[in-house]
Amino acid sequence: MPYSPLLVKPMREELTVAGIQELLTAEDVDRWMDESSDGTALLVVNSVCGCAAGMARPGVRAALENGPRPDHVATVFAGQDLEATAAARGKFPDIPPSSPSMAFFKGGELVFFLPRHRIEGRSAEEVASDLTTVFAEHSGVTA
Amino acid sequence: MGTFHHGKHELHGITVVVDTDGPEIWVGRCDDILDDKVILRDADGHRDGDGGHGKQQWVERASKFGVWAKHKRLVVPRARVTSVRRLGEVG
Secondary structure, three states: OOOOOHHHHHHHHHHHHOOOOOOOHHHHHHHHHHHHHHHHEEEEEOOOOOOOHHHHHHHHHHHHOOOOOOEEEEEEEOOOOHHHHHHHHOOOOOOOOOOOOEEEEEEOOEEEEEHHHOOOOOOHHHHHHHHOOOOOOHHHOOO | OOOOOOOOOOOOOOEEEEEEEEOOOEEEEEEEEEOOOOEEEEEEEEEOOHHOOOOOOOHHHHHHHHOOOOEEOOOOOHHHHEEEOOOOOOO
């Protein structure tokens, strides 16, 4: 059962205030994937989970602030926006669902995935470092 | 926003590898570790040698992307458990 919208509001805003587009429906996800197929794109699967999401969100923000930024960045909220999350996971069907997690696409192809267990127990700086490296690698910039 | 541990084991909510003294090995989200059992959520397991893969090979594969949730809740008797470690620390 989804958490109260009031509870998750600040968790959504932690990403949206950083300019990350929120995808609320399956149509939003499909449209965003189509639009982002011309470049690099990061899709963040947000989550209430305090064990990992508490580090994932600031990690994403730090990576976007400090390194080369993907051409497109969006988020879906697992456990809240069920249809959008299912549609997003449908873009990488061979990977077991996990949240929070992050998928990085280049030219519409998945080239990097950061699952929840690679976020758990790590600092926001460590998460940001992983992302910054990937962003740089795929934008042709040295991290 | 803090984690809702509710007095559970410090690994509550963390994805762990639970090895046993038998052929089974499990990966799942730790719910709790008690005197007599380890409780996992959204877990999957492997029997040593199945599909030609040993325990270590299976865990290394799981460490890349995670596991499919084949057991919503799984209880492993503590007496059978030889180790519990974070999946994120594998590989």
